[in-house]
Amino acid sequence: MIEGKIDVDWDTLFAERTQQMKRSTVREILKLTARPEVISFAGGLPAPELFPVERIRQATDTVLAERGREVLQYSTSEGMPELRGLIAKRLSAGKFQIHPDNVLITSGSQQAVDMIARILLDEGDRVIVENPTYVGMMTSWRPFDLHFSPVPTDHDGMIVGELDGILAERHKIMYAIPTFQNPQGVTLSRERRVRLAQILAEHNLPLVEDDPYGELRYSGEAVPSVLQIEAESRGFSSVEGNVMYCGTFSKVLTPGLRIGWVVAASPVIDKLVQVKQATDLHTSTFNQFVSYEVARDEAFLDQHIATLRQVYRERRDLMLKTMDEHFPEEVIWTRPEGGLFLMVTMPPRLNAREILKEALAADVAFVPCDDFFVGDAGHNMFRLNYSNARPEMIVEGIKRLGAVLKAAVRE
Numbered sequence: 001m002i003e004g005k006i007d008v009d010w011d012t013l014f015a016e017r018t019q020q021m022k023r024s025t026v027r028e029i030l031k032l033t034a035r036p037e038v039i040s041f042a043g044g045l046p047a048p049e050l051f052p053v054e055r056i057r058q059a060t061d062t063v064l065a066e067r068g069r070e071v072l073q074y075s076t077s078e079g080m081p082e083l084r085g086l087i088a089k090r091l092s093a094g095k096f097q098i099h100p101d102n103v104l105i106t107s108g109s110q111q112a113v114d115m116i117a118r119i120l121l122d123e124g125d126r127v128i129v130e131n132p133t134y135v136g137m138m139t140s141w142r143p144f145d146l147h148f149s150p151v152p153t154d155h156d157g158m159i160v161g162e163l164d165g166i167l168a169e170r171h172k173i174m175y176a177i178p179t180f181q182n183p184q185g186v187t188l189s190r191e192r193r194v195r196l197a198q199i200l201a202e203h204n205l206p207l208v209e210d211d212p213y214g215e216l217r218y219s220g221e222a223v224p225s226v227l228q229i230e231a232e233s234r235g236f237s238s239v240e241g242n243v244m245y246c247g248t249f250s251k252v253l254t255p256g257l258r259i260g261w262v263v264a265a266s267p268v269i270d271k272l273v274q275v276k277q278a279t280d281l282h283t284s285t286f287n288q289f290v291s292y293e294v295a296r297d298e299a300f301l302d303q304h305i306a307t308l309r310q311v312y313r314e315r316r317d318l319m320l321k322t323m324d325e326h327f328p329e330e331v332i333w334t335r336p337e338g339g340l341f342l343m344v345t346m347p348p349r350l351n352a353r354e355i356l357k358e359a360l361a362a363d364v365a366f367v368p369c370d371d372f373f374v375g376d377a378g379h380n381m382f383r384l385n386y387s388n389a390r391p392e393m394i395v396e397g398i399k400r401l402g403a404v405l406k407a408a409v410r411e
């Protein structure tokens, strides 16, 4: 028996790379919003009332009844062949045909983003990102001790013209969310995608195209993925170029099943499989089978996505209209054509973290954007989600937030 209180000083034991790790601000704020009276625009959560619960229950029964022994067993690291085939087919268009071998199933697209860093990044590497960018990528990649080079953005997404200057120095990789960006909601225009594809080729620069929201368009004209534009611009009809495309069922089916994927050239998939084997062997066999059983009925899936689009379009429009009516004129915001978020910019003298305290006192929540920025920008910006709250809650929450903002602006 060891006598006395054991007091291990873990901080002296943790690996050096953990010093760059910190808890996600978004997830911490989500804890604050757990009180039922809080109207939260903070998370990136889909509307739970639209989850296809009955379909998933039926699919669960079916796979257990028909292939029970298989679905409860270990499976291949690449993922379920039928699911890879379905994803390859859904992302193929015209001459651009994706082979299932170029698809790797991951535990959500977050794992895909994380694993890509593990195969490509060394300490000190330079990485190009939109500014602001997805905080979950920063959380995953920061421990590699990278240099992030920010590209400014406007209402057409990343200002691709700025890349020439940045690329005067060698960069290892670029990460971007070209469609309905998190946190801004903006979309990279077709012209910029074409130019970006040229730049990637000229500089032999790999791009991580993170696309969780691409299917959730509510207005405007659809634009092909950079993956597709890049392949076509090189005259490739298949995936051989330098785009690694990450997708997910989280926003169009359910995030709880944790099914995502990477589409990439064969050498990349091959290396990612090695990381997958080291990380978790494979994505849950059971969840892959259930997801496939639901999604293979593409008429159902497409109808479900159409419903999501309709509901989210209404919620986006309602939020924008209520903001127009109740936010002070000193405050501006983005007007996304799809996705789940918009971003608000307050006058520079206001700090979003301070405003969040006032907002929480009024039982309404959002996510301050400073953590989404490389460098010091963003203190006066915050992100609003419009998919999760019901219409009456959107109106009430935005009114409350409007009152908080009006008081702050007048102070």
Ligand SMILES: Cc1ncc(COP(=O)(O)O)c(C=O)c1O
Binding pocket: 044, 107, 108, 109, 110, 111, 113, 134, 136, 177, 182, 210, 212, 247, 248, 249, 250, 255, 259, 260
């Ligand atoms: C840009 C971006 N990438 C990745 C993810 C992670 O999604 P998943 O649930 O597929 O892991 C999110 C989630 O909000 C996201 O916004």
